[in-house]
Amino acid sequence: MHYIPFNSRKTYHKSPFGAVGSNEEVTFRIVLPRALQCTAARLMIRRDDIDNGVWSSLPLSWECMEGFGEEWWSVTYSPKEPGLYWYRFECDTVRGAAGINHVGGGLGQITSGGTDWQLTVYGKNTDTPEWLKGGIIYQIFPDRFFSSGSPKIGVPDDRVMRGDWGGDPMWEPDCEGRITKYDYFGGDLLGIEQKLPYLHSLGVNCIYLNPIFEAHSNHRYDVADFLKIDPLLGTEDDFKSLCSAARDYGIRVVLDGVFNHTGADSVYFNKGGRYGTGGAYNSMSSEYFSWYKFLKWPDEFISWWGIDILPEVNEEDESYLDFIVGKGGVIEKWMDAGASGWRIDVADELPDKLLDSVYETVKRKDSSAYVVGEVWEDASNKCSYGKRRRYLLGGQLDSVMNYPFADAILGFVKDGCAETFMEKVLSVLELYPKQVVDTLMNHIGTHDTVRAITLLAGETKRTNPKKRRADKLTAERREKGVTLMKAASTLQYTLPGVPSVYYGDEAGLEGGADPFNRCCFPWGGEDCELVRRYAELGRIRRENDCFAGGEFVPVSAALGCVAYARLKDGNGIIVIANMNCHSIEYYLPPEWHGAQLLLGGDICDGSAVNIDAFSAAILKTKAAI
Numbered sequence: 019m020h021y022i023p024f025n026s027r028k029t030y031h032k033s034p035f036g037a038v039g040s041n042e043e044v045t046f047r048i049v050l051p052r053a054l055q056c057t058a059a060r061l062m063i064r065r066d067d068i069d070n071g072v073w074s075s076l077p078l079s080w081e082c083m084e085g086f087g088e089e090w091w092s093v094t095y096s097p098k099e100p101g102l103y104w105y106r107f108e109c110d111t112v113r114g115a116a117g118i119n120h121v122g123g124g125l126g127q128i129t130s131g132g133t134d135w136q137l138t139v140y141g142k143n144t145d146t147p148e149w150l151k152g153g154i155i156y157q158i159f160p161d162r163f164f165s166s167g168s169p170k171i172g173v174p175d176d177r178v179m180r181g182d183w184g185g186d187p188m189w190e191p192d193c194e195g196r197i198t199k200y201d202y203f204g205g206d207l208l209g210i211e212q213k214l215p216y217l218h219s220l221g222v223n224c225i226y227l228n229p230i231f232e233a234h235s236n237h238r239y240d241v242a243d244f245l246k247i248d249p250l251l252g253t254e255d256d257f258k259s260l261c262s263a264a265r266d267y268g269i270r271v272v273l274d275g276v277f278n279h280t281g282a283d284s285v286y287f288n289k290g291g292r293y294g295t296g297g298a299y300n301s302m303s304s305e306y307f308s309w310y311k312f313l314k315w316p317d318e319f320i321s322w323w324g325i326d327i328l329p330e331v332n333e334e335d336e337s338y339l340d341f342i343v344g345k346g347g348v349i350e351k352w353m354d355a356g357a358s359g360w361r362i363d364v365a366d367e368l369p370d371k372l373l374d375s376v377y378e379t380v381k382r383k384d385s386s387a388y389v390v391g392e393v394w395e396d397a398s399n400k401c402s403y404g405k406r407r408r409y410l411l412g413g414q415l416d417s418v419m420n421y422p423f424a425d426a427i428l429g430f431v432k433d434g435c436a437e438t439f440m441e442k443v444l445s446v447l448e449l450y451p452k453q454v455v456d457t458l459m460n461h462i463g464t465h466d467t468v469r470a471i472t473l474l475a476g477e478t479k480r481t482n483p484k485k486r487r488a489d490k491l492t493a494e495r496r497e498k499g500v501t502l503m504k505a506a507s508t509l510q511y512t513l514p515g516v517p518s519v520y521y522g523d524e525a526g527l528e529g530g531a532d533p534f535n536r537c538c539f540p541w542g543g544e545d546c547e548l549v550r551r552y553a554e555l556g557r558i559r560r561e562n563d564c565f566a567g568g569e570f571v572p573v574s575a576a577l578g579c580v581a582y583a584r585l586k587d588g589n590g591i592i593v594i595a596n597m598n599c600h601s602i603e604y605y606l607p608p609e610w611h612g613a614q615l616l617l618g619g620d621i622c623d624g625s626a627v628n629i630d631a632f633s634a635a636i637l638k639t640k641a642a643i
Contacts, residue, residue, distance in 0.1 A: 021050065022049065024126035025126065027123075027448060028124075032045070037398075037450060046078070046095065046107075047092040048090075050088070050089045050109065054128075055111055059107060059108070060075045062107065065097075067102070075108075077093065079092060079093065102136060102138060104134040117129065117130065124448065138410065138450065140411045143413040144451060145385075146453045146457040150516055152563060152565045156217055156521065157227075157464065157519065157521060159465050159536050160230055161204070161536075163210055163213070164212065170206075174234065178200065185203075187201060196327075202236050206251045207230070218267045221560050222519075225264060226459075231244055231247065242293075243285045260356070275349075275361065278364045281328065282328070286309060308338070309338045310331060333369050333372040334371050339371070339375060342372070349379045359389055359390070361390050365409065366394075373391075373414045377414050378413070390457070391415040396422060397415075410451055415454075423442070424461055427506050427513075429442075432502075436597070437575050437576065439575065456566075458516060460516060465532070468529065469535050471503050474502040476491055486531040486534055488530030500545060501632050503526070508595065508618070512582075514570050525540055526540075562638065564586040564591055568586035569583075569585045569586065573607065577598070580595050592610055592638075592639075593634060594619070596630070596634070599631050600631050601629060610637065615636075616636045618636065
């Protein structure tokens, strides 16, 4: 008989599932064939950052005999400190020593190869915002969402203003490939406020705004003044008005915190002299001089990714830290004005000291505020600058932008590999603390990636700077793109975490790489079919509390089809997605017979559902499971 000695994703092998808190008991159980004649078994475990490769050995106790010659061994272990732990098993047998190693997908086999399992252990300060769980995030690039048409005061006269809302963004690199001129379409904060009824109709309860502080680019990641709203977006009073009006709709506003660098054209650096004679570039006596990393003042300095208009700051400089997180600093000022949290730009390039301080300040102002970090990879074991990071272990981030899920969804919808999709999803669920998972920012597109509909129907890469201006989709590809967006959004809205819609995705907005993924929202030209689908998905989320932290249960993943359930308090939802080029008849597990169809597909005799090619269905239980 073939035995699976250990599967970290099965609770009879490891309980509880996934990440655990410090001092929480974890039971490990291995299953061995009696014929192996095991005489002793050990759990080998070490903490990543302090044990220097030295393993602790914990003996497993013989439990019982089960089934046809199964032998169970178990041990209970309590990790004392938060951190990343690695573990495996060793056995003594009549044939000599044997190892049980991780061979992928949580599975362990008796083998000399393989890797170790990861155990994520979190500490204190890991509560995440309840108001966000089960909700919907809507990301807005402010210049391109909606213009109120209200007059603006103090807009620099060197800005290129556009009068053709919906025109192609300007892209004019200089002879060195740099962008020195930016165009503006005039979207503003009052425009966002005017569209709150629309966002409410989609079920949105959180708006994430790309940077809104004064800056001299349309993306505003080159901040010029942290303490002022960019004049083209409006005023501080406009921001307060937006936050107040949004609250009336049950919507909170999260800001983009760019704390790794400033603009060279800023109050603080002031390379071009826009802000008088001050700034670190102009004087070593400047109050901002210690903020920057000069190699040879004034023209040699470290900049973000070598882009000289974005000088990096020394994030551990006491003056800079006090400015950002001190009393009356940047964080406090804008939370007092109405912000309910921060998205931390390039979080993996920021030191722990800054991340800890930002988190502490935010939570001191509002314990329910949201702190989410930009991390593109697996955030549970990410290394940056030669150091293992602790984003998810407590006291640093509530959650992260979920690029692994985005890759899983887009990859499955494009290529139909169900097994890969399920593996990517389960890996995140196993390695991230559940409270982090419940507030993951689940996007399928952002201001940094090719538009989702363009990627699904045409483009081959998520970021493709060599082909920024993607070809406009033909009518045939457009139809395919809409079909695939419906399937992708269904997965996005039903997986653990919180769906994050990049403005215009729900309206079928196309676009290649930056800046063509930042086109104007097509008011009056929306794809109404897609908008209705997103609104329907929002309604389903609102009406089913299993999306607010409910359990994820994989049902099947094979032959271009995935199925999974979301369960809470005995009730729940099952989602079935068919990425084959033909329809399928999916036979429901017995406990799901008689389920109510909420979206997509056709029920057959209460025990099966017909699902069209490249589409998905959502069903709801009628009885407790």
